[in-house]
Amino acid sequence: MVKKYLLLSLFFLFFGLTAKANFVYDSTCIDAYKAILSLRINEARQLINKEKQANPQNGIIVLLENYIDYFSLLASENKNDYNRLKENKSIRLAALADNDSNSPYYLFSQAEICLQWSFLKAKFGDYMASGSDAKKANGLLKDNNQKYPDFLPNQKSLALVNIIFGSIPANFKWIAGFLGMKGNVQSGIKQLEELKAKLPKSNYSFYDDEVIWFLCITDINVLHSKNTYNKLMTYISAMDGNSMLKVYLEGYVSSKTAHNDETIKYLENAPKSTQYLNIPAMSYMLGVAKLSRMDKDTPLFLSRYVNEYRGTNYVKDAYLKLAYHYLLQNDLEKYEDYLKLVRSRGYAVDAKDKIALREANEPKPDIDLLKARLYFDGGYYSKALAQISNKDVNSLKQTRDKIQYYYYTARINDKINKNYEAVLNYQKTIALGKETSYYYAANSALMIGNIYEEIKDYKKAAIYYNQAIDMKNHDYQTDIDNDAKAGLKRIGQ
Structure with a gap:
């Protein structure tokens, strides 16, 4: 009887230990995270399901699922999906609140979810809510940094908050003022670069690709740096060789730094497998690059973009570029057909689309100037x-x-x-x-x-x-x- 009682006690003790809420970035979670950063979302979901079976109360699962929403919405820019998924933020934060508060991932994972939704809300025009989420993330990260100063992932996200509030456009500065937040872009970038140097020799080396992504996007979109192509491409070369995010960054950095032939080379060689998240923006980038080189197959990629994309940006611009392609081919009938599509389809919200709509209603451009x-x-x-x-x-x-x-x-x-x-x-x-x-x-x-x-x-x-x-x-x-x-x-x- 005593032996039986002891065995039962050990069973329930073991069961209690395995079922206890925790944060474990084990090998399965790291593989799932890497799959997400490579935009192999179906593979990531399979790995997350595997972790759920082995460790159902692992708080890292919640964070990884938020990463999937984050990258999926960044890729699709679909407002309906955004409205459908944005409630996941509060559900996930509630799930994390009951987890292991003695883990450095406890506050960090909550901050990451707030920060990711801050980026998404800004992308979809919810600017005040975006600023509020970034402020909340900042508070959580600072508290976590005080408790765990050697926890390197804190530095990644603190740097991003610094960059966010340091680069807010002048017409939205009132939001930062209202929230009592300040930032400094140069300090944020320095933090990211210092972290980039530390990561390879740490237990958090798997974060390297994400840090590279943020360094590249900040350099291109915030600093508008000159002559940093080689530096950024050196960063990107260290990323996972099977990553679609790597290919996207290669194409994006090349396109924004006037390396047009390289843009075409990278994007044409992108993996064609359905295991990767579809990114319509890559078709748009390739179509624009093809038009700049005046390639005959330009319409293939711009047409793919307008047919697959479900967001609000660059549809009118893509149709205008299709019109210009046919104008350069002296196909005036198709030129006029696509001008009609500029006027009737897409949204005139982004500046490029506003300009496209105006150009579609103006006299035909001079061919030499257009070229x-x-x-x-x-x-x-x-x-x-x-x-x-x-x-x-x-x-x-x-x-x-x-x-x-x-x-x-x-x-x-x-x-x-x-x-x-x-x-x-x-x-x-x-x-x-x-x-x-x-x-x-x-x-x-x-x-x-x-x-x-x-x-x-x-x-x-x-x-x-x-x-x-x-x-x-x-x-x-x-x-x-x-x-x-x-x-x-x-x-x-």
């Missing part, structure tokens, strides 16, 4: 310059075309380091375009400011940064204003 513009966007500067170098600006009938002529002449010279010619043509762009709604004049002032800042003539730089800010009611006004204000801040104005 120069596309070549320029792809980084083919000699081809772009050759397209307009012998063109007589007085032969252009539309004021818009004359502005574009001076603007792209300036931009091309800027890129090939002919500062005098660049400034001269930027100034002509400003003179002709400052009263229009086109962004060319304001951006020209911003670019002149950059040139003078680079040669340390801060007085002239400030004049042109302020001139960019003073121009109103033009395309990309928020972006240009923010970049000009950042320039003034850099030079101490």
